Amino acid sequence: MVTVESAGLTDVGRRREANEDRILLDDALGLYLVADGMGGHQAGEVASDLAVSSVHDFLSKHETSAPVAAADHRSPSAARLLAGIRWSNQVVHQESLSRSDRQGMGSTLAAVYLAEDRLIAANIGDSPIYLVRNGGIDALSVPHTLQAEIQSEACDPFFGNVLTRALGPKPAVDADLCEIDFYRNDLLLLCSDGLSNKVSPPEILSIVGVRPAREACRTLVEMANVRGGEDNISVIIVRIADVRRNGHTLLGRWFNRLRAVLSEKKADDRPRGGWLGCAAVGRKGKSTSVLQSWRAHRIRFENT
Numbered sequence: 001m002v003t004v005e006s007a008g009l010t011d012v013g014r015r016r017e018a019n020e021d022r023i024l025l026d027d028a029l030g031l032y033l034v035a036d037g038m039g040g041h042q043a044g045e046v047a048s049d050l051a052v053s054s055v056h057d058f059l060s061k062h063e064t065s066a067p068v069a070a071a072d073h074r075s076p077s078a079a080r081l082l083a084g085i086r087w088s089n090q091v092v093h094q095e096s097l098s099r100s101d102r103q104g105m106g107s108t109l110a111a112v113y114l115a116e117d118r119l120i121a122a123n124i125g126d127s128p129i130y131l132v133r134n135g136g137i138d139a140l141s142v143p144h145t146l147q148a149e150i151q152s153e154a155c156d157p158f159f160g161n162v163l164t165r166a167l168g169p170k171p172a173v174d175a176d177l178c179e180i181d182f183y184r185n186d187l188l189l190l191c192s193d194g195l196s197n198k199v200s201p202p203e204i205l206s207i208v209g210v211r212p213a214r215e216a217c218r219t220l221v222e223m224a225n226v227r228g229g230e231d232n233i234s235v236i237i238v239r240i241a242d243v244r245r246n247g248h249t250l251l252g253r254w255f256n257r258l259r260a261v262l263s264e265k266k267a268d269d270r271p272r273g274g275w276l277g278c279a280a281v282g283r284k285g286k287s288t289s290v291l292q293s294w295r296a297h298r299i300r301f302e303n304t
Contacts, residue, residue, distance in 0.1 A: 002114055002182075003242040006032065007213035011221045013194060014229030020044035021192050021234040024052040030114035031059055032236050034127050036192040038166065039096075039105030047092050047107040051167050054091040055111065058084035077115035078179050081122055085109065085167070085175050092168030106168035109175070110141060110190040112238065117245050119182035122175045124167050128196050129178075130204065132187040137205040140188075142176040161193075188238040191220075194231035198224040213237040 004027055012019040020037035022045075035051040037044030062080050074082075088109070096105045108125025121129045123141035126148075131138045142148070144165035165173055187208055199220055208216045217235050224233045 001242075001244045002030070002117075002240060004030075004114070005213050005239040005241050006237065007217050008032075008234075008236040009217040009221050010234040011225065011229075011232065013232050014225055016230075016232055018042065018045060019232045020048055021194070021232040022048040022052045023190075023234050023236055024056055025236060025238075026056065029056075029059060029063065031056060032112040032188070032190055032238055034108075034110040034190040034192055034234050034236055035167075036108040036125065036127050036194075036232070036234070037105070038107065038163075039102065041101040043096075043102045043105035044107070046095065046102060047105040047168050050092045050095060051088055051107040051109050054088040055081075055084045055109070058087045059113070073179075074177070075116055075118055075120070075179060077113060077118060078120045078177060080115075081111060081113045081120050082175060082177065085111065085122060085124070086172070089167050089173050090171070093171055096168055104169055106163075106166035108163070108192070109167050111175075112188050112190060112236075114182065114238075117181070117243075119180050119186075119188070121178045121188075124165050124173055124175050125163050126161070126193050126196075128191060128193075130189040130201065132189065132205060132208055133183070133185075135205075135209075137201045139201075140178045140180075144176075182240055182243065184240055184243050186240040188236075188240075190236045190238075192232060192234040194229075194233035195220055195224050195235050197231070198227045198229075198233075208237060213239055 006025050006027055008023045008025050010019060010021050010023050022035045022037070024031065024033040033052045033055060035048035037046070037048030039047055059080060062083070092105070092107065096102045108127040109123065110127035110129050111122045112129060113120040121140040123129055124144060126143045126145050128139055128143065129141040131140050144163055146162045146164055149164050167173060189204060189208060203223070204220065207219050211219065216237055220235050221233050
């Protein structure tokens, strides 16, 4: 059983006429979503709306059952989240084909799912997910931008921010997935790039570490607006207030994970999970290691 304190805020910013960001918080389901839509003629708003609503609807219907078999070391809950994201992509893609003014529309998606005593984070696009733990802040997401994928600082800033993955433009898309244990006093932050482009991880850490979730959301949005507010700004903060686990269940899960690791060592051709047990879903539906890419994108700051 987990008790959380959560808050979310979305703001149009100071330059945009419409807000194409959408957020969703469902403490009962343990689901938190941020979507940043793209597309003209209000298509971005439609895409982000569909993204959060379809993932939420899917997981609400399949809360206690796995619609697909869990692959490799993934839990049934992780399999459900990935299935929900795939379903959401189909929903957005089909809608983009229904009208000419919605062709090519899409959305980013940052998702956190707290289920079965596990923290499951998944992302598509450049909306980041951060974990604050023991005075430090880490990224649980991998940015899907041209600059991040070619890992070059020489990349033109304008083209460097072009998304290499988004929900909806194509019939299928892969999400990056990270599945770890969570603990009391852990804090999760999901946001759109309207915030992450204006407020650095060390600044985020200094604010969320000392302020209640709702107040921290307001402060972060205000900072992004003061620094230009060129884009829509959205943020969700989830603080793990209390965790009560069944010791037998926890021990059993650790034995299962140990057994899986030992099996993995016997097969050299099997992929190996990255830091914190994070794994990506390969383009052909297979789990692939993201250790190399995770090291390239991992952000770690100590609050000194």
